[in-house]
Amino acid sequence: MVDVIKCCLDSIRQISDDIKDAIVYLDAGCAESFQFLGAFPLLLELGARAVCSLEKTSALDEVVSWQSNPEPAQKVVVITSRLLSDAHRYVLRCLSTIQRIHRCIIFTPISEVGHSAYPDSPLGPDAFREYESLLVQDYEELTKGGQMNSRESDDSNPRESLIPEGEGWSQLAFDGDDISNSGPNSTAKVVYKDGFPVPAADGGQMLVVNVHHFPLILCPFSPRVFVLPSEGSVAEGNLSVEHENSISPGLPSISTGTPDDGEDVPAGATLTAQFLYYLATKMDLKLEIFSLGDLSKTVGRLLMDMSSLYDVGRRKRSAGLLLIDRTLDLLTPCCHGDSLVDRIFSCLPRREPTTSLTHVKGSQSQLKHGVVRPPLDVQIPLDKILEEETLGDNFQLLESIEAFLHGWDSSNAAAQIVDLTNLSKKLNGEKPLQNSKFEQIRGSFVSTDNFHGTKYLEAVLDRRTKDGAVLIKKWLQESLRQENITLNMKIRQRSISNTELQPMIKAIAKSQSSLVRNKGIIQLAAATLTALDELHSTRWDGFSSAEKILNVNAGDTSQSLASQISDLINKSALVGLQEHKSHSSQGLLSLQDALLLTVIGYILAGENFPTSGSGGPFSWQEEHFMQEAILDAILENPAVARLKFLQGLAEELKANFSRRNPDEKKEESPSQLETVDFDDDQWESWGDENEDTDKTKDQAYGDMQLKLELRDRVDNLFKFLHKLSSLRRIMPLETKLNDDPYSNKGLLYKVLTRVLAKYDFPGLEYHSSTVGRLFKSGFGRFGLGQAKPSLADQDIILVFVIGGINTVEVREAHEALSESSRPDKELILGGTTLLTPDDMFELLLGESSFI
Numbered sequence: 001m002v003d004v005i006k007c008c009l010d011s012i013r014q015i016s017d018d019i020k021d022a023i024v025y026l027d028a029g030c031a032e033s034f035q036f037l038g039a040f041p042l043l044l045e046l047g048a049r050a051v052c053s054l055e056k057t058s059a060l061d062e063v064v065s066w067q068s069n070p071e072p073a074q075k076v077v078v079i080t081s082r083l084l085s086d087a088h089r090y091v092l093r094c095l096s097t098i099q100r101i102h103r104c105i106i107f108t109p110i111s112e113v114g115h116s117a118y119p120d121s122p123l124g125p126d127a128f129r130e131y132e133s134l135l136v137q138d139y140e141e142l143t144k145g146g147q148m149n150s151r152e153s154d155d156s157n158p159r160e161s162l163i164p165e166g167e168g169w170s171q172l173a174f175d176g177d178d179i180s181n182s183g184p185n186s187t188a189k190v191v192y193k194d195g196f197p198v199p200a201a202d203g204g205q206m207l208v209v210n211v212h213h214f215p216l217i218l219c220p221f222s223p224r225v226f227v228l229p230s231e232g233s234v235a236e237g238n239l240s241v242e243h244e245n246s247i248s249p250g251l252p253s254i255s256t257g258t259p260d261d262g263e264d265v266p267a268g269a270t271l272t273a274q275f276l277y278y279l280a281t282k283m284d285l286k287l288e289i290f291s292l293g294d295l296s297k298t299v300g301r302l303l304m305d306m307s308s309l310y311d312v313g314r315r316k317r318s319a320g321l322l323l324i325d326r327t328l329d330l331l332t333p334c335c336h337g338d339s340l341v342d343r344i345f346s347c348l349p350r351r352e353p354t355t356s357l358t359h360v361k362g363s364q365s366q367l368k369h370g371v372v373r374p375p376l377d378v379q380i381p382l383d384k385i386l387e388e389e390t391l392g393d394n395f396q397l398l399e400s401i402e403a404f405l406h407g408w409d410s411s412n413a414a415a416q417i418v419d420l421t422n423l424s425k426k427l428n429g430e431k432p433l434q435n436s437k438f439e440q441i442r443g444s445f446v447s448t449d450n451f452h453g454t455k456y457l458e459a460v461l462d463r464r465t466k467d468g469a470v471l472i473k474k475w476l477q478e479s480l481r482q483e484n485i486t487l488n489m490k491i492r493q494r495s496i497s498n499t500e501l502q503p504m505i506k507a508i509a510k511s512q513s514s515l516v517r518n519k520g521i522i523q524l525a526a527a528t529l530t531a532l533d534e535l536h537s538t539r540w541d542g543f544s545s546a547e548k549i550l551n552v553n554a555g556d557t558s559q560s561l562a563s564q565i566s567d568l569i570n571k572s573a574l575v576g577l578q579e580h581k582s583h584s585s586q587g588l589l590s591l592q593d594a595l596l597l598t599v600i601g602y603i604l605a606g607e608n609f610p611t612s613g614s615g616g617p618f619s620w621q622e623e624h625f626m627q628e629a630i631l632d633a634i635l636e637n638p639a640v641a642r643l644k645f646l647q648g649l650a651e652e653l654k655a656n657f658s659r660r661n662p663d664e665k666k667e668e669s670p671s672q673l674e675t676v677d678f679d680d681d682q683w684e685s686w687g688d689e690n691e692d693t694d695k696t697k698d699q700a701y702g703d704m705q706l707k708l709e710l711r712d713r714v715d716n717l718f719k720f721l722h723k724l725s726s727l728r729r730i731m732p733l734e735t736k737l738n739d740d741p742y743s744n745k746g747l748l749y750k751v752l753t754r755v756l757a758k759y760d761f762p763g764l765e766y767h768s769s770t771v772g773r774l775f776k777s778g779f780g781r782f783g784l785g786q787a788k789p790s791l792a793d794q795d796i797i798l799v800f801v802i803g804g805i806n807t808v809e810v811r812e813a814h815e816a817l818s819e820s821s822r823p824d825k826e827l828i829l830g831g832t833t834l835l836t837p838d839d840m841f842e843l844l845l846g847e848s849s850f851i
Contacts, residue, residue, distance in 0.1 A: 002796055002826050003223040007283050008037050008216045013046070015214070018105045020047035022075040023061055025054040025094055028354035029081025029217065029229035032377055036219040036445075049073050054080065054087070055354050057094045072100050079107045081217045081232030083114075084131045085121050088138075095139050095207065104135070104207060107214035110233060114274045118267055128211040135209050215278035219376055221341075222458035224828045225810055230373035231354060234275050235833055237268030238370050239295060239803060242850050247723070248843040249850070250371035250832075251803045252295035252325040254727060255763075265302070268370070269295055272802060272832070273302035276321065285796065286316040288789050289767040292751065293325025295802055300767040320794035322751070326803025326832075327727060329747035330844070331603045333835040334596065336543040337808035340468030341461055344378070344527045346836040347536040351377040371848045373833050378445070380527050385502060386509055445524065456524050462811035469496040469532065472525050476504040479518045483508060501529045542588045543837070546597055551744070554604035562622035565601045566629045569594045573633035591633045591640050596841045598626070599724060606725030616722040627714050634710060635660070645717050645851050652706045659703070720851045724844070748799065749812035755791045756820035792820075798828045804839070805831030 012019075024043055026034060031053065034040060043051050049065040052058075062073050076098060080087040084106070095104060110118070115127035123130050220226040228235040238249035241264075245254040249268075276299070280287050291300035300323055326333070336342075353375055445457045454475065460468040473496060480487065485507050491500060505525050509515045515522065530536065546568060553561040572594035589597075605617035616623060634640055638653035646653075754761050766788055791797060799813065810829055817827050833839070842848050
């Protein structure tokens, strides 16, 4: 049985000699990967002294050690998910912070070929050896009698940022002004921190650097479902460059039947191909490659070129690799499907992204070279769920202590009572206790944590919302039984509610020992409780209902669909106005939500209606009504100016809203009137009616200019929507799939259903392996030709969606496999990232789009 988690953990065990007795540093992408792998205990088991964050290096890292070795650490292991050039400034800072280090071992998932092929990397074909010498050189220059000022630890330091295009490697180091020679008589390398000299190494021993390839850095949700780390170079690499058929750097371009070749291959495609090649190599799989979509075909050809005759003679299990462009099905990840895990990842807050390449280089460069992916590390707010009961206990304790002080020594109890009052005020506030034990155990899911013999995340990954919640409640009941805890409440078996889940969670977490033993189910149940909260579930269900209505209207006429979209936009305008007046979020769907529904409506219209004279699936009159609705909604809600297609209009929209709603000024405090300067010039201009007329004319002219500019922006938005509506018409897919009885399923389900039934799928291309090319060119002349293999003939099928995947597609893929004649096949699902509807909005209409 193939197991991605086991394969990754085995790869870590293979570098045990390097990890032993070393301080291990992980960057944000690796920390995310190792968290899902459950690899932190393994690192300590292999002898790591400590596991630390590369981006947050501290001098205290060398003090704390999990091992009993009293000798100071002399070895550092850095495992990064990035290119060496991207991680360089962090590695250099780490080496300058941790003293007495004689050896540094660096592991990167990007091979030497990948470094040399990446457009912005200054390294060549011998990338690892080049970097080893360059890192030693930069480290020696940095510590050579140098002095580092306080800017060293500031990520905003421009000299710590990565090199601009066309400049040399030396730009990766710090400023030359920060490094000063101590003179020819200097014999020791000294780093100055806070004005005090610190020796860089014992006796000035030279630093030894070794760089190795470590390809298996991924985030598994189960042994057969994985995505790439959000802050790794592979996931952040651009999948398309800006041109007429591109949508976002985080998504493949619209397929036209002509894949990119040569210099036009995006960096993300090259890195993805290398990742898949080394993943198959580590798992001892020989791939038969199939692709669907232009970028997938490009990746398939890169994989085919990477194969060699050496791979032919090895004994490997044959497997089928199916590559699919995300752009061929944007509808599925945009919709709010029935999936518990999708709800959890959409509702829970995420960890803030670590300052990285894309943040440092600026937004314009970011869109050119990559995309920011939201971290997969969700934050489970255990404190909000568990602290309520603790707060009540603390109030009772305060009352008891206060009564005791009054009775013991009333004359000297005043100061103590004042302290108790201050503490009571803190407890009475909205924020939880700063020293709360629950606030310190926020965390995210770990796919390999095994509690009571159950891998919880794997079990609920492909379940619907109700089924997953009921299963979690059963696990809670079993945990209560094993802990001998009895609840005085009636529990219904096939129903789920927050009033049942929360008391069960609190009961299990009441004691510290029970909390530790059942932390896995407590975290998952707390996440479910948050996702099913009324605030989140109402919005999700409202989205789901609106999407169903759009789907029904798409089967009717374009007029009914356009009317429904306009109605949703108009309602969102009323919601925005209500929120602005009440300063509270009482509405269900905002304008941003309505715009995502508009995207869904246009994709549905492109599948069902032919192109009209306007260039889109709607008539000119229908589209005009939708444009006017969006214009009015924007004018009624100036807060939406943060949308990318409205950038630069924030102040104008706010001023226009204030002029159209003069009642808003009455809310200003009376004290603001005292700041008005009643000078003589203002008194003298009172009788000048012409000046008031001129001001009115200027305001009217400004409002007209704003509306004209706004109309141009909205026109560009609808041109972008026309592009999205043409996705399915460009590829000849729907012409042969309209009779599909499972039309409400995603593309992945349709492809697997037909392929496993050994039917041809339009647009699916097979990339001949090394053996196939050998037979075609040589032995084929003697009648020893090779028949084209079928994906259904493979016992192992690896599906990788370039651009991302969601858990609804995971469930549908498993359904397609179980409905086939060969449910015993092993199916592995992977994607660039985990996509939620909010992520899709960011890719299509947000900062990460080409709109």
